[in-house]
Amino acid sequence: MKIGFSLGRCIRDIVKGDISEDDVAFIIGATCIREKEQLDHVIEDYLYRNDYLEGLDPTECKRVAHSLWDTNKLIQPRREGIHRHKQPEGSIWVDMFPTELSTNESVKKAWDAYRFMLHMTENVDNESMEIFR
Numbered sequence: 001m002k003i004g005f006s007l008g009r010c011i012r013d014i015v016k017g018d019i020s021e022d023d024v025a026f027i028i029g030a031t032c033i034r035e036k037e038q039l040d041h042v043i044e045d046y047l048y049r050n051d052y053l054e055g056l057d058p059t060e061c062k063r064v065a066h067s068l069w070d071t072n073k074l075i076q077p078r079r080e081g082i083h084r085h086k087q088p089e090g091s092i093w094v095d096m097f098p099t100e101l102s103t104n105e106s107v108k109k110a111w112d113a114y115r116f117m118l119h120m121t122e123n124v125d126n127e128s129m130e131i132f133r
Helices: 007-015 036-046 058-070 105-121 126-132
Strands: 002-004 024-028 093-095
Touching (some): 007 036
Parallel strands (some): 002 024
16 A cells, blocks of 8 residues: 655556556645545646646546545645645655565564554644553
């Protein structure tokens, strides 16, 4: 499963076949689209950007965008008044877990410890912290 960080670039990778839509957990976009009808206008704009959707089939791009919307895979922090966490430049996708799991017990323990520390230090709001106390 993957998390995406750019609506336009993620749609590009799905349409090109580099990423399967089934492998997408969700995409955290910088967009602030409030109504599904606005989605087509955003995609049409992206079709003229060479770093997004330029040269790709507009109908397929819109189909993917609508599918992501309909399956609630498009997360837009700006809609909730939340500043989107900045990702490193060029970062489009991240795997939610390693795609090749190791059978080495030390590697497994290190991975579990890493996930635990990440969970404890990243994106945990104050209300959730009360649960851990």
